[in-house]
Amino acid sequence: MRSSHAIALEQVVKTYMTKTEEIHAVGPVDLTVKPGEFLTLVGPSGCGKSTILSLMAGLIPATAGTVRIFGEALHSPSPRVGYMLQQDCLLEWRTIKANVLLGLELRGLRSDRTVGRALDLLHELGLGNVMHHYPSQLSGGMRQRAALVRTLAVDPDILLLDEPFSSLDYQHKLNLEELMVTVLREQEKTSVLVTHDLEEALAVSDRVLVMGGRPSQIRRTLTLPAEVRAASPLEARSHPMFRTLFNELWREMEH
Numbered sequence: 001m002r003s004s005h006a007i008a009l010e011q012v013v014k015t016y017m018t019k020t021e022e023i024h025a026v027g028p029v030d031l032t033v034k035p036g037e038f039l040t041l042v043g044p045s046g047c048g049k050s051t052i053l054s055l056m057a058g059l060i061p062a063t064a065g066t067v068r069i070f071g072e073a074l075h076s077p078s079p080r081v082g083y084m085l086q087q088d089c090l091l092e093w094r095t096i097k098a099n100v101l102l103g104l105e106l107r108g109l110r111s112d113r114t115v116g117r118a119l120d121l122l123h124e125l126g127l128g129n130v131m132h133h134y135p136s137q138l139s140g141g142m143r144q145r146a147a148l149v150r151t152l153a154v155d156p157d158i159l160l161l162d163e164p165f166s167s168l169d170y171q172h173k174l175n176l177e178e179l180m181v182t183v184l185r186e187q188e189k190t191s192v193l194v195t196h197d198l199e200e201a202l203a204v205s206d207r208v209l210v211m212g213g214r215p216s217q218i219r220r221t222l223t224l225p226a227e228v229r230a231a232s233p234l235e236a237r238s239h240p241m242f243r244t245l246f247n248e249l250w251r252e253m254e255h
């Protein structure tokens with residue numbers, strides 16, 4: 001089915017059943033993401049941001065409602081969706097190149113063309129000279145870049161990013177944001193990021209959703225002005241409107 005939405009959540013509810021209680025984590029939530037859009041979810045700890053990503057990844061079922069990926073109801077993980085976590089999850093006994101090619105091998109997609117594309121991405125993200133190194137020989141920022149290449153190597157249409165830079169120091173984080181946004185815009189990927197860093201949310205996104213409440217709802221949508229969206233994350237941070245947008249988002253979080 002053709003759809004104008006890359007992702008759609010329709011009246012989605014998630015309740016976790018533990019041995020002792022029902023945890024009403026999310027919903028009902030309605031939410032759509034356009035193809036090529038960069039959406040970020042922010043909100044206090046425990047408000048259900050990772051739950052929403054897991055629902056979009058097809059890793060957990062919704063208790064009620066429907067999750068659609070390009071119009072199709074999602075019942076299990078979709079090959080059109082890639083997921084990148086805070087931990088890089090690189091296998092220590094495989095080289096960076098072998099780690100990056102792992103997803104292709106597992107999905108039976110390894111060919112001269114897909115390997116060539118993955119190696120091009122390794123070079124583009126500045127890892128060409130360390131592709132035969134092992135993860136333990138790399139810095140945290142380089143490891144996360146390798147994890148990003150591994151996620152992109154299988155060419156998903158949608159990228160789900162769960163605090164991928166939170167373990168990095170400030171400089172590495174800014175560098176990786178810049179690289180990631182450049183590559184994702186070039187490749188016209190649809191992206192959903194979860195972060196606690198409000199500046200990061202404003203610097204990389206087209207739209208920021210503030211979540212909160214219990215069960216969690218979307219409390220506020222902030223669409224970034226076109227001139228901020230057109231800028232790179234570093235340029236966006238020094239845009240004259242950036243401080244005002246930050247204060248607006250901060251006030252919403254304080255609520």
Ligand SMILES: Nc1ncnc2c1ncn2[C@@H]1O[C@H](COP(=O)(O)OP(=O)(O)OP(=O)(O)O)[C@@H](O)[C@H]1O
Pocket residue numbers: 016017018023025043044045046047048049050051052
């Ligand atoms: N597997 C699970 N079983 C039971 N409860 C869960 C499970 N996963 C999450 N929860 C609960 O659901 C709620 C939402 O959790 P979630 O991890 O989605 O929030 P979050 O906004 O991503 O939090 P953080 O910012 O701290 O990562 C929390 O109350 C959490 O304890």
